[in-house]
Amino acid sequence: MRQITLERKVHMAKTVKIYSTPTCPWCIRAKQFLKENNVVFQDVDVSSDKQAADEMMQKTGQMGVPVIDIEGQIIVGFDKEKIKQALGI
Amino acid sequence: MPIYDLIIIGAGPAGITAGVYAARKKLNFLVITMDIGGQAAWSGDIENYTGYQFITGPELASKFEEHMRKYGIALKENEAAIVLEKSGEVISVKTDKGEYQARSVIIASGKKSRELGVPGEKEFKNRGLTYCATCDGPLFAGKEVSVIGGGNSALDAALQLIKIAKHVYIINNTGQLTGDEIMRQKVEAAGNATVLNNSQVTAVTGDKFVSAVKIKDNSGEKELAVQGVFVEIGLIPNVAFAGKVERNERGEIKIDSANQTNIPGVFAAGDVTDVQEKQIIIAAGEGSKAALSAFRYLARKKF
Numbered sequence: 001m002r003q004i005t006l007e008r009k010v011h012m013a014k015t016v017k018i019y020s021t022p023t024c025p026w027c028i029r030a031k032q033f034l035k036e037n038n039v040v041f042q043d044v045d046v047s048s049d050k051q052a053a054d055e056m057m058q059k060t061g062q063m064g065v066p067v068i069d070i071e072g073q074i075i076v077g078f079d080k081e082k083i084k085q086a087l088g089i
Numbered sequence: 090m091p092i093y094d095l096i097i098i099g100a101g102p103a104g105i106t107a108g109v110y111a112a113r114k115k116l117n118f119l120v121i122t123m124d125i126g127g128q129a130a131w132s133g134d135i136e137n138y139t140g141y142q143f144i145t146g147p148e149l150a151s152k153f154e155e156h157m158r159k160y161g162i163a164l165k166e167n168e169a170a171i172v173l174e175k176s177g178e179v180i181s182v183k184t185d186k187g188e189y190q191a192r193s194v195i196i197a198s199g200k201k202s203r204e205l206g207v208p209g210e211k212e213f214k215n216r217g218l219t220y221c222a223t224c225d226g227p228l229f230a231g232k233e234v235s236v237i238g239g240g241n242s243a244l245d246a247a248l249q250l251i252k253i254a255k256h257v258y259i260i261n262n263t264g265q266l267t268g269d270e271i272m273r274q275k276v277e278a279a280g281n282a283t284v285l286n287n288s289q290v291t292a293v294t295g296d297k298f299v300s301a302v303k304i305k306d307n308s309g310e311k312e313l314a315v316q317g318v319f320v321e322i323g324l325i326p327n328v329a330f331a332g333k334v335e336r337n338e339r340g341e342i343k344i345d346s347a348n349q350t351n352i353p354g355v356f357a358a359g360d361v362t363d364v365q366e367k368q369i370i371i372a373a374g375e376g377s378k379a380a381l382s383a384f385r386y387l388a389r390k391k392f
Contacts, residue, residue: 024224025130025147047227047253061297063228064215076215080167 014087016041019056019067023047027066030078037089093119093191094392095383096182098170099327101127102369103359104197105153106376107383112160114384119191120157121165121184126150127199128324128360129369131223133249138370146223149369170198170330175352178390182330192392193383196331196342196350196357197376200324200367205237209293210320217299218318222246226319229254234317235302236260237290243321244268244276250319251279258313259284260304285313293318326361337363348379354390356383 016034018041020027034041046053046065056067060076068075070086095111097104100122111118124130132146141149157164165184172183173194181190202220204210210218219225222236226249234254236247239261245268250257259266259276264286266273276282291310292303301312326340335343335351342357344350344364350357358364358379359372 021224021227023145023147023227024221025124025126025150026224028147028151029125047230050230053228057298062215063217063225063298064219065224065228 014039014071015069016071016087017044017069018042019044019046019052019069020065021045021047024065026078030066030068030083033078033080033083037087039087039089090188090190092179093117093189094387095119095193095195095380096121096180096189096191097195097197098122098173098182098330099127099197099199099359099361100125100154100157100164100166101197101199101359102129102153102372103127103199103361103376103379104195105157106373107195107197107358107380108157108162108376109160110377110380111383112157112162114380116380116384116387119163119165119189121168121170121182121189123167123169125154125166127372129153129372131221132369133223133245135369137368173330173332173334173355175333175354178354178392180354192390193354193356193386195348195376195379195383196328196334196355196361197359197372197379198327198330198361199372200326200360202320203323203325205290205293205320205322207290207292209295209299213293213295213299213318216297217295217316218293218320220320222249222319222321226250226253229317231255232316233314234258234319235313235315236319236321237302238321238323239263239266239268239286240321240323241268241272242323243319244272246319246321247276247282248272248279250317251276251282254317255281257282258315260288260290260302260313261286262289263287290318324360328361339363347382348375349382349386354383354386356386 044052094116095118130150235258288306341363348356356379358375
């Protein structure tokens with residue numbers, strides 16, 4: 001039992017950052033998905049945060065949102081399977 | 090393999106409404122879709138959906154979704170239909186992830202953006218070139234951008250961008266804008282928009298990201314420095330999978346007044362069809378009609 005709890009904690013501890021805009025439907029869905037799976041994440045609004053927008057463009061070489069950064073693994077778009085894999089869920 | 094009463098392809102206003110009606114008729118059915126909300130989810134401000142004097146596209150789409158999910162509908166998301174075939178009384182739908190069978194099908198797969206077909210379009214997609222102002226517009230704050238097109242969707246995009254970008258060039262290949270007068274007036278009243286009529290985009294250029302578009306007009310070819318290109322030149326129906334389902338010259342699925350296609354048991358609804366006028370409220374109404382027609386068909390066939 002104890003081990004299971006421990007593993008879950010490790011999974012929760014993964015640093016997840018999502019670059020999004022308030023109006024993009026896929027961003028809304030991606031955030032919903034993360035919440036449903038109890039994933040703690042940092043939400044960065046690239047429409048109001050110019051520096052974060054530049055950071056996202058640099059990391060990905062593109063401007064489409066959402067971009068999800070899971071422990072340095074970059075996923076462009078709401079790709080449920082890739083997100084699941086990266087999170088190990 | 091289970092045989093469903095009904096498979097609905099698509100979950101825009103038409104597909105979702107069909108789903109709500111099918112659920113209330115207690116049909117055993119499945120919804121297969123790439124996304125939820127369809128084009129409605131990409132729309133800016135909606136002021137003509139009865140009951141909402143003002144609502145944004147994403148908000149209306151999430152209300153649709155909430156309504157559909159209330160019924161616990163079986164949903165395959167992020168899945169594309171590849172082939173639709175009827176053999177005997179069974180219709181099979183092959184997707185990029187599996188195969189399903191049903192006694193009836195409603196095609197509500199909607200439309201997608203028409204591409205420009207010019208050099209640079211593919212390379213710069215998501216690198217400054219986009220087909221969705223609602224989604225990507227906010228990233229162009231303070232930048233010079235162009236909207237390609239002159240109809241309602243182009244003007245909708247332009248009106249969203251006017252609030253965000255430094256300057257908006259509307260590049261229109263006809264003599265004047267064809268969108269609604271009320272939108273044209275709003276665009277003309279904005280201080281930071283320029284309409285370029287009789288202008289054809291011939292290429293999109295840049296290095297890592299878009300830096301210009303090449304335009305041909307009556308005076309020859311010129312380059313316009315922009316960091317954003319929003320392509321809004323109309324839509325084409327998502328029908329690649331539709332096999333023997335009959336279509337019109339625009340590629341839209343032909344339906345009768347009961348949403349029946351040329352193949353018995355295959356119905357269609359919304360923007361993918363030849364229905365007069367493409368509107369969210371019409372698509373939703375057509376979805377309900379198609380579901381009721383499918384229900385009647387199943388009852389008549391005593392499946």
